[in-house]
Amino acid sequence: MRKPLFIFYFLFFYAIMQLIWWGVLLAQIAPERKAMFIGEGLFFFVIFIGGAIKLKQALKREKKLHQQQHNFMLSVTHELKSPLASIKLYIQTILKRELDREQQQQFLKNSLKDIERLDDLVENVLIATKLESQKVQFQKERFNFSNVVTRISERLQVYSCTTQSIKLNVEPDIYINGDHFALSSMITNLLENAIKYSPPCEQVAVKLYEDKGSIVLSVADFGIGVDDEEKKRIFSKFYRVGSEETRKTKGTGLGLYIVKTVVDRHYGQIKVKDNKPSGTIFEITFNQ
Template sequence: MLRKPLFLFYFLFFYAVTQLIWWGVLLIQIAPQRKGMFIGEAIFFFIIFIFGAIKLKQAFEREKKLHQQQHNFMLSVTHELKSPLASIKLYIQTILKRELDKEQQQQFLKNSLKDIERLDDLVENVLIATKLDSVQVQMQKESFDFSEAITKIADRLQVYSCTTQSIKLNVENDIYLKGDSFALSSVVTNLLENAIKYSPPCEQVSVKLYREKDEVILSIADFGIGIPDEEKRNVFNKFYRVGSENTRKTKGTGLGLYIVKSVLDKHQAQIKVKDNKPTGTIFEITFNHYAAS
């Protein structure tokens, strides 16, 4: 889609440069005594012209990259929607067509519920990302039990991720935050899902929530593949995903960490990306303002 504008840009650039040189030569021939002035003005004009051309090219490149990311996002969302829907359909068809005992039916229904929750998380992410794009958006400010919210999210994802998955919780009780409970719960969900997604099967994920002086600290650590230093500054960009599009195997839309950073910014909270030892990543969030229990 962007090939024609880029081709036109290069054509016009070289045409303009050629014409400027030609007119410069003609002016010098007409008034050779003013040669120095013509050359000086030409150099100054060329500097401005080339600077503008470079900026325009960078804008084209950014647009091209954004277009590719949006294309990848649509493909990812389509896949993320189709996969659980196909699974739910298969479970329901099996229940209807076969005479299963009560225990098998219960297991199939539980699995279907997990897939529905997965769809619900995806829809919530898209809705929050759309909401965050609005400049006028305001986060609700209400006091809620952050400790309880984290525990419930971890319990749900524990069952969803792996039968032997160990989400190790070290959560202080009765820590209350003043903020948008829905948006902040989405932050925890996205970080925990990422930790599970980028870890080896059934690997341990550590969640810590505690008070430190006048701050509340949330830390989510995994022992997965980690994030290279050169990519840490980009992971919170919209649609950005670590690694090459051609070699990446993990699922995702590239919205999760963008939502995390945007929601935390609106709550005046800071997030840091650290290396876990010996492998993995730690996301550490600091809340400077919270409502006491």
């Protein structure tokens, strides 16, 4: 990135010096038109400066995107290697040692947990790729949204923490018209985000209900919360909350991007609120 910036600054100052030089020459050749040359020169100078600023901003955006993509690749590599290494170790231990049935069951459950992590990661990458194309249409169908929210919550309850309480308050038999795969991914990412940015085994409250013909899904945690400035950027692709503490958490920066895009594609609205005494509430409304 340094070389393009060096070339940019060199050409910028070169063009400015040429503009001034030609302006002086023209004024000497035709002094009676000096005022016109100065006016046109200033007009051109303003346009040139504006274009240069826009170009510099574009270069900075390109640099930022490149860095985000680089961080994403590092995160994905880590997210793939970590559960694979864990699964390999568990299976090798089962094969090489004489373990009782209870130990084998525990190792197999831990392996299944890591497989679920891999499955969620692959789903996120697939759906993020799909969401990039505005031409791709979701295959919408009518299905029991209450059952999906309950099933995903119970799965993450089992695999997140032995004592973590995902508190469910789900009205039964709420049906929605939408893409089953995309909406399932949205729910998974919302819950995983709440768990990830909460203290170990802290409570996460999940509510699903109907309100005046609309379907409302709420996920509330008592974690670190989101600053007002961060709320404007958390749905950007590859973006991760900026403090060093939270950057140490696992993730690829795709989760909330997927959530927001899936909600938008289903003509819903999402709000980010502060929870009391601490934490965040994500509230999603679908008008059916």
